[in-house]
Amino acid sequence: MAIQLRSATRDARLDAIETYGGTSCACRIYTGAQPADVTVANSGTLLAEFNLPADWMAAASGGSKAKAGTWQDASADGTGTPGHFRIYNNQTTKDGTTCFIQGSAAVGSGDMNFDGTVTTGQQVTVNTFTLTDGNA
Numbered sequence: 001m002a003i004q005l006r007s008a009t010r011d012a013r014l015d016a017i018e019t020y021g022g023t024s025c026a027c028r029i030y031t032g033a034q035p036a037d038v039t040v041a042n043s044g045t046l047l048a049e050f051n052l053p054a055d056w057m058a059a060a061s062g063g064s065k066a067k068a069g070t071w072q073d074a075s076a077d078g079t080g081t082p083g084h085f086r087i088y089n090n091q092t093t094k095d096g097t098t099c100f101i102q103g104s105a106a107v108g109s110g111d112m113n114f115d116g117t118v119t120t121g122q123q124v125t126v127n128t129f130t131l132t133d134g135n136a
Contacts, residue, residue, distance in 0.1 A: 002135065026049060026088045027049070030083060039099075072124065073123070080117065081107060087099070113127075114126075
């Protein structure tokens with residue numbers, strides 16, 4: 001029998017992620033496959049890097065939590081096809097280098113979706129990003 005959670009429980013778990021991350025998070029977009037886990041060193045070429053808004057996720061509802069505010073790099077750092085993203089906090093270490101969320105990034109698909117490849121100097125905007133919490 002599978003574990004079942006009330007929607008409010010799932011929402012609380014999702015809201016705890018933003019609380020853990022704090023108000024000074026950064027997002028970085030890289031080429032290539034994501035590292036094996038969030039504790040492994042960065043891989044790929046850095047395409048874009050930007051600070052997230054202080055309130056970077058909307059309140060969770062129905063077991064999902066969507067990005068809030070503008071997630072944007074006015075001038076991309078590199079050229080290539082997005083392969084993965086990493087979100088870093090500074091709540092725990094106060095250094096902004098602790099990755100606590102990562103996932104796939106791609107053109108037309110991925111956990112974080114992009115309209116096309118990235119070119120150095122271009123504006124890069126994340127239009128949608130959602131975290132979903134399952135029942136288990």
